Amino acid sequence: MSLEKTENTEKTGAVVTVTPLRLLGDQSDWVDCPFCRRRVETRVEKKPSRMTYIAGTALCLTTFLGTFVPCWYKWYYNVDHHCANCDRIVAHREYNKKEVEVLGTLEHEKEVSQYPAAP
Numbered sequence: 001m002s003l004e005k006t007e008n009t010e011k012t013g014a015v016v017t018v019t020p021l022r023l024l025g026d027q028s029d030w031v032d033c034p035f036c037r038r039r040v041e042t043r044v045e046k047k048p049s050r051m052t053y054i055a056g057t058a059l060c061l062t063t064f065l066g067t068f069v070p071c072w073y074k075w076y077y078n079v080d081h082h083c084a085n086c087d088r089i090v091a092h093r094e095y096n097k098k099e100v101e102v103l104g105t106l107e108h109e110k111e112v113s114q115y116p117a118a119p
């Protein structure tokens, strides 16, 4: 019975889609969490990188209030996507990189183990 329901949902086009972790941007988005295996909206946390402080120091030497500008406008911030359910970091992007570092392995990317478990 439940299997029929799933098929019907797919036929009517009411398929729920999520964003692949590697394509996450700076905003929160719906993803499949590889850790708790739930569909969640990520919580974005922007953290200052070393460059934020370097820029702050540089502006401090040249202007008076400029010190806080890099923090206010979030210059050179690294972006972390947290799972809203289990709170683990599912994706991370450095301020100077375009690629997103994906944390955790999705089910379809896992492979069958070739070796026996370690004692």
Ligand SMILES: [Zn+2]
Pocket (backbone or CB within 6 Å): 033, 034, 035, 036, 037, 038, 040, 083, 084, 085, 086, 087, 088
């Ligand atoms: Zn999770």
